[in-house]
Amino acid sequence: MDTLEMRCWDGHVLPGERINSPDPLFKCPACDKNLFIQETSGSLARDGGVRAKLDFWNYLKRVLPAAFFEERVSMGEGGTKLVDSTVNQGDAGERACFKDESQNPTRSYRDRAAALLVTHARILHCKEVFCASTGNMGASVSAYAARAGLVARIFSDRSIDIGKKAQIKTYGGVLFDSYPSMNDGMDDCLKHQMAEGGYQATAEFNPLSMLAQKSIAYEIVSDGFVPDEVYISIGNGGTLFSLWQGFDDLRASGAIPSTPRMIGASLSTEGPRISPLKESKYSQRDLMENAIKESGGDQITITEGEITGAISTLARAEGLFVEPATAAAYAALKKRANRESGLKRVVILTGTGLKAPSVIDALISKAPNSDLFVQTKMNLRLKILEQLQHAGPAGLHGYRIHASILEDIQCTKQAVYHHLKQMEEKNFVVVIARDEQGRTIYQLTEKGKEVLDLLSRLVDLF
Numbered sequence: 019m020d021t022l023e024m025r026c027w028d029g030h031v032l033p034g035e036r037i038n039s040p041d042p043l044f045k046c047p048a049c050d051k052n053l054f055i056q057e058t059s060g061s062l063a064r065d066g067g068v069r070a071k072l073d074f075w076n077y078l079k080r081v082l083p084a085a086f087f088e089e090r091v092s093m094g095e096g097g098t099k100l101v102d103s104t105v106n107q108g109d110a111g112e113r114a115c116f117k118d119e120s121q122n123p124t125r126s127y128r129d130r131a132a133a134l135l136v137t138h139a140r141i142l143h144c145k146e147v148f149c150a151s152t153g154n155m156g157a158s159v160s161a162y163a164a165r166a167g168l169v170a171r172i173f174s175d176r177s178i179d180i181g182k183k184a185q186i187k188t189y190g191g192v193l194f195d196s197y198p199s200m201n202d203g204m205d206d207c208l209k210h211q212m213a214e215g216g217y218q219a220t221a222e223f224n225p226l227s228m229l230a231q232k233s234i235a236y237e238i239v240s241d242g243f244v245p246d247e248v249y250i251s252i253g254n255g256g257t258l259f260s261l262w263q264g265f266d267d268l269r270a271s272g273a274i275p276s277t278p279r280m281i282g283a284s285l286s287t288e289g290p291r292i293s294p295l296k297e298s299k300y301s302q303r304d305l306m307e308n309a310i311k312e313s314g315g316d317q318i319t320i321t322e323g324e325i326t327g328a329i330s331t332l333a334r335a336e337g338l339f340v341e342p343a344t345a346a347a348y349a350a351l352k353k354r355a356n357r358e359s360g361l362k363r364v365v366i367l368t369g370t371g372l373k374a375p376s377v378i379d380a381l382i383s384k385a386p387n388s389d390l391f392v393q394t395k396m397n398l399r400l401k402i403l404e405q406l407q408h409a410g411p412a413g414l415h416g417y418r419i420h421a422s423i424l425e426d427i428q429c430t431k432q433a434v435y436h437h438l439k440q441m442e443e444k445n446f447v448v449v450i451a452r453d454e455q456g457r458t459i460y461q462l463t464e465k466g467k468e469v470l471d472l473l474s475r476l477v478d479l480f
């Protein structure tokens with residue numbers, strides 16, 4: 019086993035054994051900052067990173083005490099395949115490919131960290147795991163906790179993607195998603211975990227999560243691909259930093275000639291609930307910015323329109339259906355692709371589009387032609403959804419909706435009923451009853467609420 023050490027964000031060094039003591043350290047005792055783990059020996063990269071095929075647990079086996087391997091909670095996470103791009107292959111030596119993390123058991127890269135953290139919780143005999151997450155980590159932790167027979171308590175904000183919410187609840191996770199922001203959710207998660215004594219499985223708080231994510235870098239190189247540039251979407255910055263650490267270990271050990279340029283993609287403005295790009299006060303941006311600088315990389319700003327285009331191209335030219343946040347990384351590649359030829363590039367696709375189906379539906383429906391007709395139609399649907407939101411659980415019938423809308427937009431009753439019918443087919447509204455006059459009463463669905471929120475933001479753009 020290689021020697022491990024833990025460092026805090028201010029550079030204080032602690033012995034690595036503390037990670038598996040009965041009372042694991044999650045904060046630096048000297049300055050209270052978060053910790054990350056570093057291997058101090060290069061043998062890991064030299065022997066395992068290139069000569070042997072490294073799967074996720076074989077990598078961890080080399081750096082962590084044996085108990086982690088023996089007690090592992092696993093569903094075959096990691097070892098995801100590199101997928102060659104169909105459109106970005108150019109001159110000799112040039113190659114672009116995708117590290118498709120949607121191949122993981124719950125369809126996101128967070129399964130790596132969740133498998134390791136839930137294993138750790140089991141080793142420490144914890145009965146409950148606490149995790150603050152915008153969704154993917156919450157879904158992963160819920161699944162692995164279910165497998166280990168532990169209770170998962172997940173703290174998220176109100177804008178959690180519908181697919182992630184469904185996963186958490188179905189895996190039996192206890193979801194608290196009424197927080198106005200992730201900062202509140204993370205504060206509460208810490209508070210409850212400290213008071214109730216369970217395991218802290220929030221990616222930003224637990225140094226093992228970065229170790230798990232580093233395995234992505236090892237797998238890419240172990241698959242025989244040595245990238246010049248790595249593209250990744252950034253939220254709190256921890257994932258980009260983890261990958262950079264992995265590549266930098268490989269460079270230090272001589273397994274690869276240099277650390278690839280790390281290219282981080284972020285949204286230009288607050289996007290339409292593209293959740294993993296949100297930043298919290300527990301941001302790891304300092305580490306991330308340092309990693310980008312050290313690697314000679316770049317941080318690229320992506321607009322909402324570019325994300326929509328990237329989702330579309332990935333699906334229509336590559337056959338890959340990804341969540342909006344992850345599409346930002348591909349949008350960044352498209353922006354830089356022509357700058358320099360002959361490079362090897364890899365785009366990290368963090369999760370599947372099924373995590374945020376209604377957001378993608380709305381983005382793609384809007385994309386093909388944003389002419390006046392589409393805008394008028396969108397505006398009318400927005401008004402109808404707004405009326406239903408005002409009505410709440412009691413719902414409304416079409417006549418009443420039409421009467422209220424007429425104050426703002428000229429339209430026929432038939433048009434209102436036509437749109438209600440179409441939105442019913444898409445599950446944005448649902449028929450809850452008929453009143454005494456036989457009129458159909460409609461109510462807004464959860465999916466409808468999500469789309470209304472998104473539409474309001476889109477209309478604000480015009």
Ligand SMILES: [Zn+2]
Nearest residue numbers: 026030046049
């Ligand atoms: Zn410190």
